[in-house]
Amino acid sequence: MYISINNELFLAEDANISVSDLSIQRGYGIFDFLKTINHKPIFIEDYFNRFYNSAKEMHLEVELNRKQLHEAILKLIARNNIADSGIKIILTGGFSADGYTMVKPNLIIIQTPLNIIENTTNTRLALVSYNHQRQIPHVKTIDYLQAIRLQKFVKENGADDLLYHNNGKVRECPRANFFIVTDHEVITAKNEILNGITRKKILSLDIPDYTFVERDFTLNEVYQAKEAFISSSTKNAFPVDKIDGKLIGNGKKTITKLINNKLLELIALDQKD
Amino acid sequence: MYISINNELFLAEDANISVSDLSIQRGYGIFDFLKTINHKPIFIEDYFNRFYNSAKEMHLEVELNRKQLHEAILKLIARNNIADSGIKIILTGGFSADGYTMVKPNLIIIQTPLNIIENTTNTRLALVSYNHQRQIPHVKTIDYLQAIRLQKFVKENGADDLLYHNNGKVRECPRANFFIVTDHEVITAKNEILNGITRKKILSLDIPDYTFVERDFTLNEVYQAKEAFISSSTKNAFPVDKIDGKLIGNGKKTITKLINNKLLELIALDQKD
Numbered sequence: 001m002y003i004s005i006n007n008e009l010f011l012a013e014d015a016n017i018s019v020s021d022l023s024i025q026r027g028y029g030i031f032d033f034l035k036t037i038n039h040k041p042i043f044i045e046d047y048f049n050r051f052y053n054s055a056k057e058m059h060l061e062v063e064l065n066r067k068q069l070h071e072a073i074l075k076l077i078a079r080n081n082i083a084d085s086g087i088k089i090i091l092t093g094g095f096s097a098d099g100y101t102m103v104k105p106n107l108i109i110i111q112t113p114l115n116i117i118e119n120t121t122n123t124r125l126a127l128v129s130y131n132h133q134r135q136i137p138h139v140k141t142i143d144y145l146q147a148i149r150l151q152k153f154v155k156e157n158g159a160d161d162l163l164y165h166n167n168g169k170v171r172e173c174p175r176a177n178f179f180i181v182t183d184h185e186v187i188t189a190k191n192e193i194l195n196g197i198t199r200k201k202i203l204s205l206d207i208p209d210y211t212f213v214e215r216d217f218t219l220n221e222v223y224q225a226k227e228a229f230i231s232s233s234t235k236n237a238f239p240v241d242k243i244d245g246k247l248i249g250n251g252k253k254t255i256t257k258l259i260n261n262k263l264l265e266l267i268a269l270d271q272k273d
Numbered sequence: 274m275y276i277s278i279n280n281e282l283f284l285a286e287d288a289n290i291s292v293s294d295l296s297i298q299r300g301y302g303i304f305d306f307l308k309t310i311n312h313k314p315i316f317i318e319d320y321f322n323r324f325y326n327s328a329k330e331m332h333l334e335v336e337l338n339r340k341q342l343h344e345a346i347l348k349l350i351a352r353n354n355i356a357d358s359g360i361k362i363i364l365t366g367g368f369s370a371d372g373y374t375m376v377k378p379n380l381i382i383i384q385t386p387l388n389i390i391e392n393t394t395n396t397r398l399a400l401v402s403y404n405h406q407r408q409i410p411h412v413k414t415i416d417y418l419q420a421i422r423l424q425k426f427v428k429e430n431g432a433d434d435l436l437y438h439n440n441g442k443v444r445e446c447p448r449a450n451f452f453i454v455t456d457h458e459v460i461t462a463k464n465e466i467l468n469g470i471t472r473k474k475i476l477s478l479d480i481p482d483y484t485f486v487e488r489d490f491t492l493n494e495v496y497q498a499k500e501a502f503i504s505s506s507t508k509n510a511f512p513v514d515k516i517d518g519k520l521i522g523n524g525k526k527t528i529t530k531l532i533n534n535k536l537l538e539l540i541a542l543d544q545k546d
Contacts, residue, residue, distance in 0.1 A: 003292060005292070012293075013291075015291060015292045015293075016289035016290055016291050016292065017289055017290070017292055017297070018286075018288060018289050019276060019278070019288045019289065019290055019363070019381050019383065020285075020288075021297070022421065023296055023297045023300065024290070024294070024296045024297060024302070024363065024365065024381070024415070025363070025415065026415055026416075026417035026418075026420070026421055027296065027300030027301075027302065027414070027415040027416045027417060027418060028300075028417060028418060028421045028422075029297070029300065057422075058418075058422050059422060059424075059425055088372070090292070090297065090298070092297065093421060099361070099383075099385075100417075100421070101424070102421055102424060108292050108297070110292065110372075112372075132408075135405075135408065135418060135419065136418060136419070136422070141300070141418055142297070142298065142299055142300040143299075143300045143416060143418055144299035144300060144301060144373075145299075145300060145301060145331075145408060145409060145414055145416055146408065146409070147299070148295065148299055148301045148331075148366060148373070148375055149301075149330075149331050149332060149409070151332075151374070151375060152332055
């Protein structure tokens with residue numbers, strides 16, 4: 001397996017960077033994550049929009065322009081020869097002499113095999129809520145301090161992942177957006193979240209008799225919901241069975257399945273594009 | 274210059290770690306920073322207390338016990354032969370196969386030359402306030418996302434550093450605690466801050482006619498203060514001249530200088546210990 005560092009390919013075991021990098025010294029970096037199906041990166045322009053915006057917001061310069069970055073990714077895909085994969089693009093603060101001042105960023109691209117076709121009905125997903133507001137939420141920074149620290153808490157609560165809320169206002173999961181379904185609405189948070197690409201694609205769908213609503217909502221609304229699901233590049237629309245130990249809805253997940261199928265159609269379209 | 278990685282010494286140019294480390298992947302790590310004077314680490318037990326506590330809070334195991342860590346630091350000091358220095362001990366989440374699950378931490382020790390004897394009256398220090406509450410504030414994590422991102426903002430405001438407040442309640446600087454002096458009180462924040470070792474030493478001092486008070490205070494109290502100063506391992510008690518463009522006090526800095534001198538006495542005592 002090869003890893004790209006500043007557009008040079010290294011074997012994974014040789015893909016090292018100096019401990020003076022600001023990611024190690026100060027947790028300073030951004031990233032993005034997209035998938036390839038049959039060697040084709042999906043929705044790449046959407047991911048590039050977010051990646052270059054994150055870089056701009058954090059005052060990090062991307063040495064490669066979009067075309068060059070696209071080429072760097074394709075070069076890595078060609079070398080690794082993995083059809084279905086996750087592509088992680090990390091941009092760090094760079095090698096800083098004083099461990100504080102921002103310098104020339106380092107660009108790291110990592111490809112990992114991914115089992116894209118997941119049966120969303122066979123796996124049960126349980127979330128546990130936690131009061132935490134991500135900082136600089138619209139930027140995809142590498143800050144997962146709470147998510148990693150709370151892995152123990154998640155396990156102790158018999159859950160698979162966290163659901164963040166800000167003093168009762170539901171936000172998102174560490175690596176996914178979050179939706180609930182009521183009688184005629186599909187609701188997701190509007191503020192202080194990462195604007196997921198899959199979330200955006202879902203909001204663009206047309207679901208008969210249902211309206212998509214972006215607004216604040218509470219944990220109590222979550223517990224009362226007919227369905228709940230998370231959205232992410234790897235999970236698409238993935239149903240949630242339990243939150244804080246409470247079963248959500250009647251377990252039929254009809255709207256979630258419908259949304260997931262329509263999402264798969266969008267992905268298939270992009271794949272052929 | 275040598276750097277210690279997992280208790281092995283490497284030349285700085287060879288001190289690299291894999292990009293799979295959780296510090297690079299997820300900003301996950303803690304650190305501590307102490308100084309040596311004439312080859313002697315100062316207040317090392319206090320720093321160790323905090324370091325091992327940070328590790329525990331973040332569920333990171335330190336492979337070396339206190340005695341072994343002390344020896345590792347002394348070994349690095351002996352090899353580099355720098356009398357007055359800063360010692361940074363970083364503990365990361367380790368090389369994670371999936372880029373998310375915590376594994377065996379990596380311990381990195383970096384020594385940098387430090388000009389210890391600073392004339393605190395010759396340099397003017399200006400701060401600019403910013404509304405930000407550090408997450409997991411009592412733990413010395415590597416999260417400096419806001420501090421680094423705001424370097425541009427600091428410059429644009431003609432300042433040297435940030436002063437964080439949480440919706441008006443003054444907290445701390447990114448790398449220092451913060452104090453104000455009134456007629457008979459020396460005040461510093463009590464909640465949601467990093468408990469600095471220098472801060473603790475200052476609070477243990479006896480200053481005639483002055484009481485040390487730990488409580489919430491506002492930016493308005495800061496603007497009205499007689500004196501203001503920051504405290505850190507490298508700066509000791511260092512006077513602040515301007516905050517948000519406003520001059521603080523009459524510029525005499527009498528109490529700050531007194532506190533700094535008493536602090537230097539404590540340091541001298543520890544050095545001889």
